[in-house]
Amino acid sequence: xxxxxxxxxxxxxxxxxxxxxxxxxxxxxxxxxxxxxxxxxxxxxxxxxxxxxxxxxxxxxxxxxxxxxxxxxxxxxxxxxxxxxxxxxxxxxxxxxxxxxxxxxxxxxxxxxxxxxxxxxxxxxxxxxxxxxxxxxxxxxxxxxxxxxxxxxxxxxxxxxxxxxxxxxxxxxxxxxxxxxxxxxxxxxxxxxxxxxxxxxxxxxxxxxxxxxxxxxxxxxxxxxxxxxxxxxxxxxxxxxxxxxxxxxxxxxxxxxxxxxxxxxxxxxxxxxxxxxxxxxxxxxxxxxxxxxxxxx
Amino acid sequence: xxxxxxxxxxxxxxxxxxxxxxxxxxxxxxxxxxxxxxxxxxxxxxxxxxxxxxxxxxxxxxxxxxxxxxxxxxxxxxxxxxxxxxxxxxxxxxxxxxxxxxxxxxxxxxxxxxxxxxxxxxxxxxxxxxxxxxxxxxxxxxxxxxxxxxxxxxxxxxxxxxxxxxxxxxxxxxxxxxxxxxxxxxxxxxxxxxxxxxxxxxxxxxxxxxxxxxxxxxxxxxxxxxxxxxxxxxxxxxxxxxxxxxxxxxxxxxxxxxxxxxxxxxxxxxxxxxxxxxxxxxxxxxxxxxxxxxxxxxxxxxxxxxxxxxxxxxxxxxxxxxxxxxxxxxxxxxxxxxxxxxxxxxxxxxxxxxxxxxxxxxxxxxxxxxxxxxxxxxxxx
Numbered sequence: 001x002x003x004x005x006x007x008x009x010x011x012x013x014x015x016x017x018x019x020x021x022x023x024x025x026x027x028x029x030x031x032x033x034x035x036x037x038x039x040x041x042x043x044x045x046x047x048x049x050x051x052x053x054x055x056x057x058x059x060x061x062x063x064x065x066x067x068x069x070x071x072x073x074x075x076x077x078x079x080x081x082x083x084x085x086x087x088x089x090x091x092x093x094x095x096x097x098x099x100x101x102x103x104x105x106x107x108x109x110x111x112x113x114x115x116x117x118x119x120x121x122x123x124x125x126x127x128x129x130x131x132x133x134x135x136x137x138x139x140x141x142x143x144x145x146x147x148x149x150x151x152x153x154x155x156x157x158x159x160x161x162x163x164x165x166x167x168x169x170x171x172x173x174x175x176x177x178x179x180x181x182x183x184x185x186x187x188x189x190x191x192x193x194x195x196x197x198x199x200x201x202x203x204x205x206x207x208x209x210x211x212x213x214x215x216x217x218x219x220x221x222x223x224x225x226x227x228x229x230x231x232x233x234x235x236x237x238x239x240x241x242x243x244x245x246x247x248x249x250x251x252x253x254x255x256x257x258x259x260x261x262x263x264x265x266x267x268x269x270x271x272x273x274x275x276x277x278x279x280x281x282x283x284x285x286x287x288x289x290x291x292x293x294x295x296x297x
Numbered sequence: 298x299x300x301x302x303x304x305x306x307x308x309x310x311x312x313x314x315x316x317x318x319x320x321x322x323x324x325x326x327x328x329x330x331x332x333x334x335x336x337x338x339x340x341x342x343x344x345x346x347x348x349x350x351x352x353x354x355x356x357x358x359x360x361x362x363x364x365x366x367x368x369x370x371x372x373x374x375x376x377x378x379x380x381x382x383x384x385x386x387x388x389x390x391x392x393x394x395x396x397x398x399x400x401x402x403x404x405x406x407x408x409x410x411x412x413x414x415x416x417x418x419x420x421x422x423x424x425x426x427x428x429x430x431x432x433x434x435x436x437x438x439x440x441x442x443x444x445x446x447x448x449x450x451x452x453x454x455x456x457x458x459x460x461x462x463x464x465x466x467x468x469x470x471x472x473x474x475x476x477x478x479x480x481x482x483x484x485x486x487x488x489x490x491x492x493x494x495x496x497x498x499x500x501x502x503x504x505x506x507x508x509x510x511x512x513x514x515x516x517x518x519x520x521x522x523x524x525x526x527x528x529x530x531x532x533x534x535x536x537x538x539x540x541x542x543x544x545x546x547x548x549x550x551x552x553x554x555x556x557x558x559x560x561x562x563x564x565x566x567x568x569x570x571x572x573x574x575x576x577x578x579x580x581x582x583x584x585x586x587x588x589x590x591x592x593x594x595x596x597x598x599x600x601x602x603x604x605x606x607x608x609x610x611x612x613x614x615x616x617x618x619x620x621x622x623x624x625x626x627x628x629x630x631x632x633x634x635x636x637x638x639x640x641x642x643x644x645x646x647x648x649x650x651x652x653x654x655x656x657x658x659x660x661x662x663x664x665x666x667x668x669x670x671x672x673x674x675x676x677x678x
Binding site: 122 | 513541
């Protein structure tokens, strides 16, 4: 294997890894605040790609208007899911919430099949993002440069929001103990709805990027990315936002290298993610940057 | 609370009535099961076949004085779901015959169920030899992959002058793996060079990122890439390959012929060549002309080959029921097996001892965003 070839593989891996990282951030943030694994995250991500598809392909709205619109719509959808599927279960055991999350996930998938059909649709990616740049012999899609930038911006933005603003303070308070937070005068319904809106907005950003990189959307497209990004979040330490980014990169680069160096194991590509999950859970259950106290899930 | 419970019980009672009520008039209709992927990764292909079958049902709604009713079962592009869907058709719906499925793996998943249930089944476009091999109840109206693989190897060797080929196959799809194997065998034979296949890369159904495989293939610098597989993945592969700077031609199999292949691949799939069953540019029989005209009127678009095959599977079953004069499944099976020189929309059908049709292949190319007829290849006798 020559250096050029290796660099091409590395660039492919970084491109995929940053995409995983972006989606994992949303996953881990909701978990960090609510201690809830939002299994509908992958499906909210899928809905975002459909919103973008309808905006650009059906209604012919230019992408720079469609994309912000998609973010708003998806955030609203996330808040809607929270209001319907999670809020009524606020005082129920955690396991009921988890089951409700799985229900919400199936509901969104099947709703999409009924409304938009099971046939894959082409994602209308603007040319601006999909062009290719040639660096030496390595061909890199422009998107490959944008995705890590977006990921890092999201990471910094979230860090600021959670640690430096009043809303962020409320979110942290809710994550520690929501009953006490309520007693202290924090509107927990609003805070939790906001958290979901934000998480869904991140899913929408991830969805748009994913759609541009893999321009094919269908109702079940959120399942595998959803699972993999969940794994990325666990590897990095679930609840820890920087950890999710690290986990995403490990997973993305690892997958590409597996296929690149051991082509015979290509069939086990998805299994690779799960094996990694098992290894991490056995050796360091809280993940790379996880908190010390392990949480029962 | 009690009121609600009573209403709930009433509803269940009504539902039970409705369910049992349905099966009353069974003897007046002949049920034909349609076993196709309506949702999931193969949905676009499955729905094209269903369009052809529905059109045939509209043109030929009756046989033996009874109405023919289509019972559509969605196998969800999933091998496990496929077995369930087939079992439902055989055991619950008690259909006379079954048509389908798009996708050889899905058809194979139903193989044992239709054989044990003794329901004659006619595949439309499933081309893997194993679908009908050793199964007396499975037939098909299309050619099989050993032929298709040879056709594409010949095309690569003599028309494209390729001496080094790479193969990218959907490794958990029996159709793709089978076709890739037949292609590699005949390509090696044509070049006389056992090393003429310079790379074999695998991927899974549903994968979206192929950059690692393509980077490895690019390093081997092939003259042509044979990439049989599902249309969505194939379109993504070709567009990702172009972005990585791979310029050699891509060739594939019949599964590519769907609108989604063009929509997803866009300008990247321009020039992609594949083998298929039928082209509207060269109608073969009187039935072809009838089918093409009715299809255009019904769906307002050009028919794909698999739609014509779905249509053929239906009229072949109807013809066999007519000849048998009964809906007895075993007699019907024998009658289907005797099909000879039957004029279908996608060509003359004669079933061989395995229940496979022996037919010409058509080669098409993507030109200006449309599937365009290139050539017809006859099987070697």
